[in-house]
Amino acid sequence: MTRNMTCIGCPMGCDLIVEVENGVAVSVTGNSCGIGKKYAETEVAAPTRMVTSTAPSDGGGPVPVRTRVAVPKDKIFDVVADIKATVVKRPVAIGDVVIEDAAGTGVPVIATKAVE
Amino acid sequence: MAAAIEAKKNGIDDIVILERDVQLGGILNQCIHNGFGLHTFKEELTGPEYAGRFMAEVKRLEIPVETGCMVLSISPEREITVVSRAQGLRVIKADAIVLAMGCRERPRGALNIPGTRPQGIYTAGTAQKMVNCEGYMPGREVVILGSGDIGLIMARRMTLEGAHVKVVAELMPYSGGLKRNIVQCLDDYGIPLKLSHTVVDIRGKRRLEGVTIAQVDARGVPVPGTEEDYACDTLLLSCGLIPENELSLTAGVSINRATNGPFVDDALETDVPGVFACGNVLHVHDLVDFVSEEAGRAGRSAAAYIRRQGQKANAPKVIRVQPGDGVRYTVPSTIDLNNMDGEVHLRFRVRDVYKGRSIRVLAGGEAIVTKKRKIMVPSEMEDVVLKRDALKDCDLTVEIGGGV
Numbered sequence: 001m002t003r004n005m006t007c008i009g010c011p012m013g014c015d016l017i018v019e020v021e022n023g024v025a026v027s028v029t030g031n032s033c034g035i036g037k038k039y040a041e042t043e044v045a046a047p048t049r050m051v052t053s054t055a056p057s058d059g060g061g062p063v064p065v066r067t068r069v070a071v072p073k074d075k076i077f078d079v080v081a082d083i084k085a086t087v088v089k090r091p092v093a094i095g096d097v098v099i100e101d102a103a104g105t106g107v108p109v110i111a112t113k114a115v116e
Numbered sequence: 117m118a119a120a121i122e123a124k125k126n127g128i129d130d131i132v133i134l135e136r137d138v139q140l141g142g143i144l145n146q147c148i149h150n151g152f153g154l155h156t157f158k159e160e161l162t163g164p165e166y167a168g169r170f171m172a173e174v175k176r177l178e179i180p181v182e183t184g185c186m187v188l189s190i191s192p193e194r195e196i197t198v199v200s201r202a203q204g205l206r207v208i209k210a211d212a213i214v215l216a217m218g219c220r221e222r223p224r225g226a227l228n229i230p231g232t233r234p235q236g237i238y239t240a241g242t243a244q245k246m247v248n249c250e251g252y253m254p255g256r257e258v259v260i261l262g263s264g265d266i267g268l269i270m271a272r273r274m275t276l277e278g279a280h281v282k283v284v285a286e287l288m289p290y291s292g293g294l295k296r297n298i299v300q301c302l303d304d305y306g307i308p309l310k311l312s313h314t315v316v317d318i319r320g321k322r323r324l325e326g327v328t329i330a331q332v333d334a335r336g337v338p339v340p341g342t343e344e345d346y347a348c349d350t351l352l353l354s355c356g357l358i359p360e361n362e363l364s365l366t367a368g369v370s371i372n373r374a375t376n377g378p379f380v381d382d383a384l385e386t387d388v389p390g391v392f393a394c395g396n397v398l399h400v401h402d403l404v405d406f407v408s409e410e411a412g413r414a415g416r417s418a419a420a421y422i423r424r425q426g427q428k429a430n431a432p433k434v435i436r437v438q439p440g441d442g443v444r445y446t447v448p449s450t451i452d453l454n455n456m457d458g459e460v461h462l463r464f465r466v467r468d469v470y471k472g473r474s475i476r477v478l479a480g481g482e483a484i485v486t487k488k489r490k491i492m493v494p495s496e497m498e499d500v501v502l503k504r505d506a507l508k509d510c511d512l513t514v515e516i517g518g519g520v
Contacts, residue, residue, distance in 0.1 A: 005299075006295045006296060006298070006299045007296070008296040008299050008300045009154075009296075010151075010154045010155075010160075010296070013294055013295030013296045013299075015490070015491075049300065049304065050150045050160065051276075052148050052149045052150055052162055053148075053276060053277075054148065054247075054248055054251065056251070061249065061250060061251055062248065062249070062250070062251040064148035064162060064164050064248060066148075066150060066162055073304070076276070077276075080276050094164070094165055094168050112148060112161075112162040112164045112165045112168075113145070113148075113164035113165070113168065114168065
């Protein structure tokens, strides 16, 4: 089976042509770099996305956060719910872990902005 | 910040960054989504993280920063009138100025949408600031007009925050945003994108109650009988960005009607000596990496201008760069052959969607550069590098050629 997809690895947005056999990508063309190949393989096997959101903080405004790496696509809303239930203690620096394990994905959520 | 960093690294110590906001970073602070910095840092960062890298460098180099201050005017003699709570009204005489004021969004008033004037209509960037920086939701039932990147990003953001985004309508027959954003912001969440559609009516007295969306023909005129009503309490507008050049005008800088930004040469110098421009105030970008690269170049040019006390190293020999078939504009619009670096980035946008065509740079009718492109779209800026050695003493035309 042939699947056409657009790589989201960077803003280039390469049009990928992926040959799929038994749920596995056996060939990827149209990509400009290794990111495209990897994206196509993951997208076929088990799609993942990085999740970005804001978490409430103790007394300050919202603190922007993200998952350290991409999480399974079907866990996005669970991860967001976890983030919303967390109160970030200030001060916080870029890269500080806010949640150790977001929604059982094993992926930590980190702060993306220093807030005093 | 990128301009200041490069100016400092090129031997200029007396620098100040004047910032209107309470913090450095500009619009990046509200762009909490990922996708920044893949070219510059080889990592996928969010906006605040990308800005954070530059803030750290500004701090390390001990470049003075004044936040919370407002520049009121710039004179052609490079006198900057600035007002702030901390220091009142001052005039700063600069040897060189780098303009980096960014751009602003086209508001409802500039779109001529018929209907009432209820609350609940926001530009996408305003909504982004409310949600990401202040923690308020503008509404729950959302329609988005315009498929610019901020509109697409906000479609996903509002969805993740619990709102229901019903549709994104785009006047043009193609999207105004990057392809990856259609995939990961709309397709992932099942949000429909209606191309060649626009809002033809707005209803609601105090609060927005609904909008009517209709298909448009090839000339952009609504087609009778295609109207569809959408109940909603929020309309987000992502209908284009306009460089913010009020201060450039006070300095007497000439503005290119195609970009709404200054005309610049290969050093990114405007037609007012010692005044340089970069980033979204020069022309609206879609990649922050391009902005930082461009800003760095403006910073280096400003440093060179100061070192040479406004004198060129060699007698200038200026050629023009003109947009040809299918090209809306080019930055820069002139190149000084005798004073340019070894190469120059030529950046531009195309007029339409072109598949399997090429970019051609013509010098005196002869193609000196031909670049094949699988696809070119108006929403994605093109970038062609011209080598000094390839240029001749005649004007250049950049055009979209046939397939090669």
